[in-house]
Amino acid sequence: MKAILISLIRNNKDRWKGLDRLEELEELAKSAEFEVFEKFIQIREKPDPAYLIGKGKIFELKKICDYYKIPVIIFDNDLTPIQKRNIEKATNKKIIDRTELIIEIFRKRARTSEAKIQVEIAYWQYQLTHLVGLSKEISLSRLAGVPGTRGPGEQLLENEKRRIKERIRHLQSKLKDIERTKEIQKESRREFIKISLVGYTNVGKSTIMNLLTKSNVYVDDKLFATLDATTRNLKINGIPYKVVLSDTVGFIRDLPPNLIASFKATLSVIEDADLILHVVDISHPNVNEHIETVEKILSEMGLEEKPKIMVFNKMDLIIDKNQIYRFREKFSDSVFISAKLKIGIEKLLEKIKELILRQFLEFEIITENYNLYSKIRKFALIEEEEILDGKIRIKGIIHKRFYSYVDNNNS
Known part of the structure; x- marks a missing residue:
């Protein structure tokens, strides 16, 4: 299905950031199986409260979409309920914002019952937020024709909100049953040393896990290829304990809070870890921003002080070798590897052993x-x-x- 992408930025200074965000949005759109027809940036100091990018620009997009038969417009920004409703009415196209797009990717990637439930909870919470927003921003009581009474439209809205809340409660109950089973499994690993892989999405965490544990975890060159926490045994010579390594969902900037909350049980493997391996794609042009995004999420989880190794992957793809020296100076506990070429894996194992022994x-x-x-x-x-x-x-x-x-x- 064809789609047009658009990002709102405040001024010309942010143009390069806007272009970077559009590149990432294109990756997200492709991961959701959209065919990207064109990308646009709209510069506007203040978002239009009714149309985000302004009514004139919306009608320009409508003409393009009508002429080239494009049924979908995807925004890099999150839309308010009233903005989304207005744009849909003005264009007669399907409108998707960033949060909805990420939820859709998670829905397509979910394999286990736990992941499917977590994504569905996030989806219904997103829908509920938009219904609540609409009920606050527009008055539907006028449809009844009697001032001060609840109209049929508003009654339908309230019924839908009630139905969604009941569905969320049902899903949360099912998720708690799964979490109780996982707690039993977690207890069985209480006497293990636990290591967790974290990183921006699509940096090679699963490939690294396969190399370290000699396993065959699913690997794909797509955003959010891994949603479920996967745990495997890791042999570290000289450590008198069983060591387990866990991989979980990758992070991304502006990761929807609902998704983080829904995946709390999955992300708990990071909280339980004795050591974090923060995997970074050193070849990515936005490597610094990716590091900041992951570190920000770890900080929000209260894990900024947890022992950590910075694992810079894809070193075979960088042209400026001085980049390695700069990152080595900045991060004392860092290792530079190429998972694809299997370079630096032994050094990584040595660094893991070193940090475990420090504890x-x-x-x-x-x-x-x-x-x-x-x-x-x-x-x-x-x-x-x-x-x-x-x-x-x-x-x-x-x-x-x-x-x-x-x-x-x-x-």
């Missing part, structure tokens, strides 16, 4: 509790061990996740 704490304990002794032998790296008057003195290091095992209260 080890020293301990010394004297105990006669054999169960505790067995647990310490399982989870600690023992440096000294001796028997004193029937008790065992153990000295060593243990990961902070398991430090409670050697707390003096357990002795």
